[in-house]
Amino acid sequence: EYEPLLSEKSTEEVEVESSLPDDLTRDSLELPDLSEPELVRHYVRLSQQNYGVDTGPYPLGSCTMKYNPKFTEDLAARPEAAVHPDRSEESVQGTLGLLHGLQEQLKKIGGMDAVTLQPPAGAAGEFAGILLAKAYHESRGEGAQRDEIVIPDSAHGTNFASAALGGYDVVELPSADDGRVDLDALEAAVGENTAALMLTNPNTLGLFERDIEEIADVVHDAGGLLYYDGANLNALLGRARPGDMGFDIMHFNVHKTFATPHGGGGPGAGPVGVTDDLAEFLPNPQVRETDAGFEFFEPDSSIGKVHGFYGNWLVLVKAYAYIARLGDDGLGDAAAKAVLNANYLAEQVEYDVPFEPFHHEFVASAGDQDAADVAKRMLDYAVHPPTTKWPEIVSEALMTEPTEVESKRTLDQLAAAFNAVADESTETIESAPERTTARRIDQTEAARNPRLSWHALDN
C-alpha cells in the first residue's frame, strides 16, 4: 500500500525574494518540496500503479493500442531533434527533411495529393479538415450556403464537436440495419447545404462501407466533400486508400496507426491529407523540396494556423521512424494481423457480436449485463477491458480492438477473461473490481463535489 510521498501534505511555503519591485512579484509559493530520491520513489511507485501496453493487452476499440517501438523514443530524444521553431530554414534541414519525408509517406499511404503535419491530434486534424472544407466552399462562393456537416450516428464524438467548432450544423445520419451508411438516408440528408460528410471506414463497428463509391458520388454530386476519419486506418494498410475511395480530406492518427505512444492521453498528431483541389488551402507553412534543399512555403489560399508552431514535432519523428521501419511489407502485415486477431478473438468470445464481417475491431453485446460492469470485472482478470457502451447501435457495447501486436496466447487469455465475466452474476460484476490497487471509484461523488487540486483537498 503506497502512501504518496508527494501530496498536499508535503508542501512547503517559500517567501519570494526578488530583485524586482515588490508590486511585480507574488508573495510566496507553496508546493511540495521533496528530495530527488523521494521523488523518484514516488513516481516509480505511481508508475507501478498504472496499466500500459507494455504491461498487458489493451483492446480498447477505436484506440489502436499497439506496441510502441523503443528505438523511436531514442531518435526523438536525440539532441539534434531539440531545435527551436524560429530557427532559420537553412539551419534545420534535418527537421524539414524529416517533415517532408513524413508528408511523402502519408501521401502514399492515404492516396492523397498533399499533407499537412500541423494538427497536434486527431480532433485537431478533424477541425483543420473542417476549416479546409469551409475554405474550399467559400472559394466557390458557397461558404454561407453550405452550413451543414453530415455525420453517421456511429461516428466518434470528436466528429460532431469538430464540426460544431467550425460553426456547422450537424446532421446526424442514422445507420442502416446492417450497421453501415443508409444510402437512402444519405441521399435525403445531403444537398445544397452540405459542406461535407465525415466518415470512418471501416466504421466504428469494424465494418467496411462497401458502398463507399456510391456514397462518394452522392456527396460529390450534391457539391459536398468527403472527409475520412483516420481512426480506423490500421485496418486498411496495404489494402485500400481513402484517396482511392473518393475521400477529399482525411486525417491520420499517428498515435494509432503509426504506433507513436499514447502517453496517457497524448501527445499525438493528426496530419491531414487532401486532394489537389484542396491543397491550396492547407495550413501555413508547408514543406517542399527544392534544388537548394527543403523550405517552407505558404499555400496560396492557406487557412492559416491550427497550432502555434509546427505541431507535435517529436511525435512526428516517431511516426516517420515507424513507417520507415515497417515499409510496405510491415504495414500490410500489420493490417492483416490486426484483422486476423479481431476475428480470432471474436470467435473465442461468448458474447454475441451482432455485426459482421468486421475488420480490425468488433463490437460485442454484453446482453443482459451492464457493459461498464463487465469492463470493471475484467480488470480483476488482469487485462484491460474494451471500450464500453459505444457505439450505441449495439446495446451494452463491448468495442474490442486487439491490434496486430497480440499473440494467440494473449488473445486466448483475453477471451478467457471475457468468458469468465460472461458467466458471472450481476452482484459479482457490480462489486468489481476487487483485485486492483483501487477498488471501484465513486464517479458520482467526484463530479458532484469536484476536488481538482490539493487546494480543494485542504478544505
Place this chain on the structure above:
Amino acid sequence: EYEPLLSEKSTEEVEVESSLPDDLTRDSLELPDLSEPELVRHYVRLSQQNYGVDTGPYPLGSCTMKYNPKFTEDLAARPEAAVHPDRSEESVQGTLGLLHGLQEQLKKIGGMDAVTLQPPAGAAGEFAGILLAKAYHESRGEGAQRDEIVIPDSAHGTNFASAALGGYDVVELPSADDGRVDLDALEAAVGENTAALMLTNPNTLGLFERDIEEIADVVHDAGGLLYYDGANLNALLGRARPGDMGFDIMHFNVHKTFATPHGGGGPGAGPVGVTDDLAEFLPNPQVRETDAGFEFFEPDSSIGKVHGFYGNWLVLVKAYAYIARLGDDGLGDAAAKAVLNANYLAEQVEYDVPFEPFHHEFVASAGDQDAADVAKRMLDYAVHPPTTKWPEIVSEALMTEPTEVESKRTLDQLAAAFNAVADESTETIESAPERTTARRIDQTEAARNPRLSWHALDN
C-alpha cells in the same frame, strides 16, 4: 500472477545453415523465440517483481545502497563514451582525461599518492592490493618470508578469499570486547611473516578503530603493510582519510561510496590507492597528464594486469560524475547524514544494539529471534531488511545501514517495521513472508537438487 512469457516452454529449435563446412558448425540452436512486444511485457512484468533503491529503503549493512542519480546514466550512455579499448591514446583523450580526473579525485579523497582504476569490483581491488603488497615485499627480498595476511574476525569474507587467492595464509584476529581490534592480539599476531593487515574502518560494527595509529605502528614496525577495505568509506567522507591514518593500500567501492548503481550485483569498480612507496607496482597501464595531453604509462615494477582491459569503464564514468556533482560540500554532507541516519534509526529500533558509538551502520541483535526470520518478516512490511547473521560477534545480527538518502519519515517507517517484527511470535516470523510475490523459498531444495537452467527443468 504473472506466468512468464519467456521460459523453457517458449523455445524453438532452429536448424543451423551456414556457408561454413558442416563440421565447423553446430546442428541447431534451441532458445525462446518471442516477438518484441512479448519480450517487453515479459521484462516489464519481471522488473515489477524486483525491489530496488528506487522502490524503497534498502538498509543492507556494508552495502551502502544509496540513491543513484539518473544523470550519470545519461553520461555513461553518450556515444562518445562507446569506444574500443584498442583505440590510440591520441584519439581517446576524453576517456583518458576522465580516467585521470577520477584518479585525482580518489587520491584526494583517500589521501593516497597514486590510484589505479583497473580492478572491476571491490574484491578485485582487494586482490590487486594483495598483489601489490606481495610485489612490495618481493622487491625487498621478503616475498617468501612474509606469507601471512592478518584479518580481524569481523572482516568481510572477500578479505579472506582475496588473501587466499594471493597464496597467503590467513591469520584471523579475534576482536576485543569493545568490538574493535585487540591491540595485544594484534601484537601477538604480526611479525616477520606478516605481509599485511587488512582492516575496515569504521569496521563492520560501524565502530571507528580509535587505535588506528597504534595499529599502524605495530604493523609497520613488524615490516607489514596496512590495507584499507573501502566498504565503509562513506562514513568518513570529509572527516578522515585512510592515507592520513597510516594505510599503505586501500580500495574504493564506487558502487557504494560514489553511488554507481549496484545493478542487481554489479558491475561495480574497485579502484586501489597506494602510497608513493607502492606506486611503482601498480597495474599496467596508468594514466598521466603531459603537456601533449593524457597518456598511458607502465609503472616501473608493475604487477601487470588484473582485468583484460581497463576495468569497468562505464561505471567509472558514473563515479567521476557523482564526485564532480557533490564536491567537498556534498561528500562531507553525505557522511554526516549517513551517520545521523544510522544513529537516529538505531534509537528508534527496539532491538538491542550492543556496540557503539557506531557511525554509518549499526548491528542490532535479534536476541531470541532468528535474524533470518526477522528479515523475511520485514519483507511483509514492504521494506528491505538489513544484512543478517553477520558479523558473528553479535548474536543474530541485524546489520543496518540506511545511508544518507533516507528521510526521517522513511527511517520511521523502517523502525516501525523492525519493531512490529520484534513483537511477533516465532510462528509468525517463521512462516513469513506472506505478502510478497513469492512466499518463503526453499533454499535447501535448491541446493540439494540444483536446477540451473531450462535444460534442467525439462528433466
Place this chain on the structure above:
Amino acid sequence: MSGAGGSPYAPHTPDETAEMLAAVDADSVEDLFDIPESVRFTDEYGLDARTEQETRREVAGLLAENDDVTEFLGRGHYDHYVPSLVDTISQRSEFITSYTQYQPEITQGFLQVLFEYQSLLVELTGLEIANCSMYDAATALAEAALLAKRVRQADGTRVLLPENTREERVSVVENYVSGNDLTVETYPTENGTVNLDALREAVDDDTLFVYAENPSTEGVIEESLHEIGALADDHDALFCLGSDPVALSLLQRPVDVGADVVVGDAAVLGMPTSYGMGLGLFACREDFLRQVPGRLVGASEDAAGKRAYTLTLQTREQHIRRERATSNICTNQAWVALRTAIHAAQLGPGGLVDLAEQMVELPRELAAELDDVRGVRAPVNDGHHFREFVAHTDQPAPAVAADLEAEGFAVHAVGDHELQVCVTDANEPAIPDLVAAFEEVA
C-alpha cells in the same frame, strides 16, 4: 524475433496464423477483408522496410543535417535545463504506453500525476481550476476565447489581443473562433507592453475577451495588470493572462490582478526545445467549471473508502456531449504534463523561484553586455525583462542575425534594426561567446 517479412511487432508464427485462420474458418487473411475490388489497393506504397539498426542510422543521419547552433531564441518557446530524472520517469513503460484514464482503477499512477499537474497550476495562478492540458499556448488561448463566449451572459463579439502577439497565435485564434461569429482584433502595445490608454479606447461593451501577456512576447514584464483586469471587468469582458509556470513562480499571481483565465505554454518545464511542441496551460475561475474545455482529474474515494483519482465532469467532453461539448479535444498532451509536473517537483518551490529570478537577472546582464558592444543598444524597451529583450542594431538586423548564425548563434530578427535575444539557464554558458560574436559582426 518473429515476423520476418512482415510487421516486426506482430508476434504470429506461421503455425499460429494457420491455427487462427482455421478457427475463424478462413483460408487466408485476405478472405477476412470485406473490401470491394474496385477500391482495393493493389499497388505498393513504394516504402522499403528497414531493420531497426538501419532505421536508427537513417533517421539519426537525417536529423544530423540540423546545424549545431546555440540558440538564443524565445518568443513563446523556451529552453530550460531538464533534469535527467524527467526522462527516466517519463519513459517508464507504464506511463508512456498507457491510454487516457478511462479505467481509473488501474491507472491511478497517471491520474495522480495529472492531479499534481493541476495542483501546480492552481498554486501558480491562484485560480481554482486547471485542466490537464490543451495542445499548446495558441490553442489554449483560442479555447479561452471560446470559453468567454460560453460563459458571458451578455453578447459580445470582440476578442482583443495585444499587437505584439505572435501572428501564428493570432491566426490560430482566428481559426478557432471563426465558427462562432467572433472577431479578433489587436490593440496597440508600447515599450513592449500594453498601451493602457490605447486599450482603454479599444475596449467597449461588445468586447468579450481581453488578452495580455506577462511577460510579453517581447520579454517585458507587464506593470499594468491590475488596470487591464479592471478595464476588462468594467466591460464585463473576460481577462485572459498569458504566462508560463516559470514566470508565474515569481511574478504577480493572476488571481490577484483579476485574471479570469490563464493560458500559456507549460512545457517550458519538462521539455527541451521541441520545434514548438508544447503544453497548453489552461486555468480559470471556479465559476466556469462546467464550461472548461479539456480533461479534468478529480479526487474521489474507492469502494474501500480510500482516496482515489478519476477523470471527472466528462459530460462536458466530446465523447459524451458530442456537438455540444465544451471542446473537440480528445487526445491532449498528457505525457508532456507529466514531464512538467516532474520537473516542477524536482525544482520544488524554492527552485522554481530561484530559476525565475535567474530569468530576471540574466537578460539584465546580457543586455548590459550587448549595450557595450559598438553598434548595439540594449534593451530597447524600458522596464524589467524576463528571459529576453529586444536590442537595436545599427546594421540591418536580418544581416546581423545571419552573420551570427554563421558564427553558430541563433537570435530573432524582429525588425529592420531590432533583434530579440533570449537567455536562460540553458544557453547561459555561451553568453561570452555570443557577446564576442556580436562584437565581431554587429
Place this chain on the structure above:
Amino acid sequence: MSGAGGSPYAPHTPDETAEMLAAVDADSVEDLFDIPESVRFTDEYGLDARTEQETRREVAGLLAENDDVTEFLGRGHYDHYVPSLVDTISQRSEFITSYTQYQPEITQGFLQVLFEYQSLLVELTGLEIANCSMYDAATALAEAALLAKRVRQADGTRVLLPENTREERVSVVENYVSGNDLTVETYPTENGTVNLDALREAVDDDTLFVYAENPSTEGVIEESLHEIGALADDHDALFCLGSDPVALSLLQRPVDVGADVVVGDAAVLGMPTSYGMGLGLFACREDFLRQVPGRLVGASEDAAGKRAYTLTLQTREQHIRRERATSNICTNQAWVALRTAIHAAQLGPGGLVDLAEQMVELPRELAAELDDVRGVRAPVNDGHHFREFVAHTDQPAPAVAADLEAEGFAVHAVGDHELQVCVTDANEPAIPDLVAAFEEVA
C-alpha cells in the same frame, strides 16, 4: 529540491536534522563521529560542487574530446548493434538500483533474468553449468585455470595458452594463478590457429589446463578442436575453450569437442564498445558444480509450491566460506548479464544464427575487397574467419594504421606489416569508405 549546500541526495530539511539530533541526544552531527583528533581530516579535498546541469555539461564536454572515429577493431572486444529495448529495460529502476538477490522473495524478477542468462549459455555451450558472470574474459579464463587446480585429482602445474592470446589476458592469468604454484606458458600457433603438432609436444602429464579459442584472437575459426580436446583429455588436463555467444550460435558446440570449461566475453551481446568493460562468460561440466566460482541461480519452489528462483550453492562463496571459497568474487557483472540476456532474447535463435553467419560473410567480403587494393594482401591466414582477419600491407603497418586514423578509421597494427581488421553489423555501412581510405593510404 533539498540539501542546498550539502548532498543533493540527502533529503533532510534543517528542521528534520534538528529533530533527529535531538532524538539521538546530540548537539551536532559532528558529535556522532568518534574519530580521534589526530587523524581527523580538517582540510578540504579541493573538489568544487556543481549543479546537475553543470556536471553534465562538463563531463559531456570531456567525453567529446574523444575523436569520432569509425572503429574496425576487435581482438577480444566487439561491437554489435544493441536494440533499443535493451536500454529501455535495463535502465528500469527496479533492475538497475537493486542489489544482489539475498532476499529472493522480493527479487524474483532479476533472478529469473539471470536464470535466463545461465540457460542461454547452457544451450550455447552444451555444458550443464553456467554461472551468472565473472568480470570479463580474462578473469574468467584465470578462474577456469584455478578451477582446474581444484578439480584435478592428480597434480599438475602447467597452464597452456596459445601464443596469440592477448598479452593482457596472459598477464591476468599469471596474476590469478600466482598464489597457487602454477606456471603459465604459451604454445605455438600457426596460420592464426593452434599448431597441433607443437601443442602435442607441449602437453605432458604436468599439464593442468589447455586453452584454445574459437574463433582465435586473429579471427580464424579453429578446425582442430576435437584433437585439442582429445590431447588435453589424454593427459588428464582440463580443456578450456574461449568463445562468445555470437560465435557459439553458429560454431561447433563446445560439449561436442570435449570442452570442460568455456570462457569468453558475453558482452558482445548487450553492450556497445565500452572501453573493454565486459562480461565474463563461464560455463563448465556438471561434475565441477561444487567447485564453480561465482554466483549460481537455481530453480526451487516457494512455500505455496510455486516455481521460484534463488541464489544457490552459496557455501562455495566468499561470504560464507571465506578463505576456502571457490573465488573471491562478490560484486560481479549482473546488470551486463541482464542486458546480454535481453539482447539474445530479442534476436531469438534464428536471429542469433543469422548474426553469426553474417560474421562469417562480412570478413570474407571485406578481405576480398582489401585484397584488391594495391599494397594490401588479405587475409594473411588461411581458413575461415569470424568477424576479423589479418591483412598484410607493403607499407609499414603502424604508418598505415596512423594514416587510416587520420582518415577517421581505426584498425589494429599487429605486426610490422600486418593489420587486423574487424567488421560486424555495427561498422558494415562504413566498408566502402574504409576501402576507399585504404586505397588512399596503403
